[in-house]
Amino acid sequence: MKTRHDNTRQHVLETGQRIIAGKGFASVGLNEILTAAGVPKGSFYHYFESKEQYGQALLEDYFARYLADLDALFAAEALSAQERLACYWQRWLDKQAACAEQQCLVVKLGGEVADLSDPMRETLRDGTGQIVSRIARLLETGMADGSIPPLDAAATAQTLYQLWLGASLLAKLQRQAQPLENALQFTRQLLSR
Amino acid sequence: MKTRHDNTRQHVLETGQRIIAGKGFASVGLNEILTAAGVPKGSFYHYFESKEQYGQALLEDYFARYLADLDALFAAEALSAQERLACYWQRWLDKQAACAEQQCLVVKLGGEVADLSDPMRETLRDGTGQIVSRIARLLETGMADGSIPPLDAAATAQTLYQLWLGASLLAKLQRQAQPLENALQFTRQLLSR
DNA sequence: AGGGTTGATTAGACCGGTCGTCTAGTTTCT
DNA sequence: AGAAACTAGACGACCGGTCTAATCAACCCT
Numbered sequence: 001m002k003t004r005h006d007n008t009r010q011h012v013l014e015t016g017q018r019i020i021a022g023k024g025f026a027s028v029g030l031n032e033i034l035t036a037a038g039v040p041k042g043s044f045y046h047y048f049e050s051k052e053q054y055g056q057a058l059l060e061d062y063f064a065r066y067l068a069d070l071d072a073l074f075a076a077e078a079l080s081a082q083e084r085l086a087c088y089w090q091r092w093l094d095k096q097a098a099c100a101e102q103q104c105l106v107v108k109l110g111g112e113v114a115d116l117s118d119p120m121r122e123t124l125r126d127g128t129g130q131i132v133s134r135i136a137r138l139l140e141t142g143m144a145d146g147s148i149p150p151l152d153a154a155a156t157a158q159t160l161y162q163l164w165l166g167a168s169l170l171a172k173l174q175r176q177a178q179p180l181e182n183a184l185q186f187t188r189q190l191l192s193r
Numbered sequence: 194m195k196t197r198h199d200n201t202r203q204h205v206l207e208t209g210q211r212i213i214a215g216k217g218f219a220s221v222g223l224n225e226i227l228t229a230a231g232v233p234k235g236s237f238y239h240y241f242e243s244k245e246q247y248g249q250a251l252l253e254d255y256f257a258r259y260l261a262d263l264d265a266l267f268a269a270e271a272l273s274a275q276e277r278l279a280c281y282w283q284r285w286l287d288k289q290a291a292c293a294e295q296q297c298l299v300v301k302l303g304g305e306v307a308d309l310s311d312p313m314r315e316t317l318r319d320g321t322g323q324i325v326s327r328i329a330r331l332l333e334t335g336m337a338d339g340s341i342p343p344l345d346a347a348a349t350a351q352t353l354y355q356l357w358l359g360a361s362l363l364a365k366l367q368r369q370a371q372p373l374e375n376a377l378q379f380t381r382q383l384l385s386r
Numbered sequence: 387a388g389g390g391t392t393g394a395t396t397a398g399a400c401c402g403g404t405c406g407t408c409t410a411g412t413t414t415c416t
Numbered sequence: 417a418g419a420a421a422c423t424a425g426a427c428g429a430c431c432g433g434t435c436t437a438a439t440c441a442a443c444c445c446t
Contacts, residue, residue, distance in 0.1 A: 008395090024305045027219035029432060042396045044433090051433065106362070112217045112305040114365040125366040158363075159379045162372060165362050166355030169299070172307040173318040179355060186352045201422085222404060235408090235424050244405070389445100396439070404431070412423065 009047045012037050013061050016054070017105075025055055025109055026116070056119045062105050063127035070131065074138050081142030082191060085135070089164070089184055096168060097177040107168040132161050148191055160187060202240045205230050206254050209247070214301055218248055219309070249312045255298050256320035263324065267331050274335030275384060278328070282377055285357060290370040300361040325350050341384055353380060 015037035020028055030051060034041050048054040073091075074084055095103050106128055113120045136157035142148030167183035208230035213221055223244060227234050241247040266284075267277055288296050299321055306313045329350035335341030360376035 022308055024219060024309065026217060027305075027309060031431075031433095040396055040398085041433095042398070042435090045435075046395060108304045110362045110366055111301045111303060112220075115215055116217065116220060121366055121368075128363060128366060155375055155379070158372065158375050159356065162359030162363060162376060163352065163356045165359030166357065167359075169303045169358050169362070170321060170351075170355060173303055173314055173321060175314075179351065182348055182351050183355060186348070223406090224403080233424050234406090235426095236422070238406070239422060387446105391444080392442090394439105394441080397437090398435105399437100400433105400435080402432085405429095407427080407429105409426095410424080412421105414419100414421070416417100416419085 008039060008043065010061075012039055012044070012047065012054075013058050016058055017062060020055075020058065021103065021105060021108055024112055025120075026112065052117045052119065055113070055117065056123050059105065059109075059120060059123040059127065063123070063130065066127070067130055067134070070134055074134060080147035081138050081145055082147035085138055085142065085148075085191070086188070088135075089187055092164060092168075093177060093180045093184055096171060096180060104165075104168055107165055107172065110165075128161070132157050135161060142191075156190070160190070163187070201232060201236065203254075205232055205237065205240065205247075206251050209251055210255060210298075213248075213251065214296065214298060217305055218302055218313075219305065223247075245310050245312065248306070248310065249316050252298065252302070252313060252316040252320065256316070256323065259320070260323055260327070263327055267327060273340035274331050274338055275340035278331055278335065278341075278384070279381070281328075282357070282380055285361075286370060286373045286377055289361060289364060289373060297358075297361055300358055300365065303358075321354070325354050328354060335384075349383070353383070356380070 012033065016028075016033045019033055019036060030041060030044055034044060044054075048057065070088070073088060076084055076087075079087070092104075106124060109120075110124055113124065115121075133154075136153045139148055139151065139153040139157055143150050143153070163183050163186065164180075167179040170179035171177055205226065209221075209226045212226055212229060223234065223237060227237055237247075241250065263281070266281060269277055269280075272280070285297075299317060302313075303317055306317065308314075326347075329346045332341055332344065332346040332350055336343050336346070356376050356379065357373075360372040363372035364370055
């Protein structure tokens with residue numbers, strides 16, 4: 001009962017994430033998601049209050065996993081902070097280059113959702129804040145272990161994240177990885193001075 | 194006849210631009226736009242083939258004006274290239290800070306539209322390309338007149354534009370200008386070395 | 387142990403709004 | 417006056433999210 005509950009809920013979240021990452025939020029109907037998930041429409045409102053609340057839950061789930069990945073990577077003790085960070089950017093590039101369907105929900109949904117739903121906007125705001133602050137923390141680690149030159153960690157982390165968000169957007173518009181490669185090159189240059 | 198034609202068409206484009214800049218593309222119906230414009234629905238399909246084609250026309254119109262503004266600013270001979278560029282970024286910041294409703298359609302629609310409509314994606318791609326190349330050209334001018342240090346103009350222009358797109362997105366999520374101020378500070382630092 | 391009760395889950399009806407079409411009608415210019 | 421450009425808005429087919437009523441599963445109490 002509880003198990004089943006959670007499974008169904010989680011299953012709907014994951015199915016929706018894949019579809020919404022491709023088509024956006026407003027232009028996808030519940031029907032499409034629920035059909036794909038094999039869950040009847042009627043059940044939806046048992047698990048979620050509304051489409052909006054569902055969207056928020058979806059983003060929360062997304063960030064939870066994203067941040068868990070990040071923590072795993074950033075904790076890798078075998079590598080220097082500089083290497084861990086390089087690995088993060090490289091992954092970002094690889095992931096987006098690999099599949100046409102967007103992975104980064106911040107880029108995909110940020111613009112659309114920001115003035116559409118406050119709860120979703122806040123979830124995105126908090127999630128991106130977490131990401132930036134983890135990058136900042138890693139930068140500090142890197143300055144401490146000497147693998148990264150001394151910089152203002154918070155400002156640099158934000159700048160880098162902004163740069164990569166913009167690069168993702170351009171890459172999406174151009175359907176090629178060049179903007180991300182540009183960002184990577186710039187990032188390398190910035191952190192190796 | 195031609196005049197009237199153009200007026201109505203243009204009026205629908207401008208009204209739609211305001212509404213769509215606030216709510217996104219998919220979540221706005223033609224009805225809302227046409228009611229706001231005071232144009233009956235029947236006329237719409239005289240001027241546009243479909244909602245998609247309308248969206249593309251809207252973006253073309255947007256970029257045409259954006260680029261015209263840009264050209265006017267970048268041609269200001271009283272200022273050094275460095276000053277002209279600084280003015281561009283400052284305007285970006287001011288405009289976004291002033292009105293909650295998003296001005297930059299690239300940020301607002303980029304993520305949403307990229308996998309929704311190829312014509313719209315291509316229009317965005319070309320428009321952003323034009324912007325970046327104008328920035329690059331101005332950077333070169335600045336290197337020639339000595340107001341900007343020597344850099345790879347193309348790569349730097351792209352990096353800066355990416356940075357500002359990402360900053361716009363974060364500012365939208367946070368509903369405050371701080372990310373843009375961060376971008377501005379970084380930009381200044383980069384161009385004054 | 388088994389029947390009844392309770393809460394979790396499903397099914398699908400429902401209303402309103404969507405895009406796009408289509409036929410009449412009006413205006414404008416030649 | 418006639419032809420073209422343009423407007424008007426009803427209409428159809430469909431799909432959106434929501435909600436109510438029925439079904440199902442699990443547990444409790446006698």
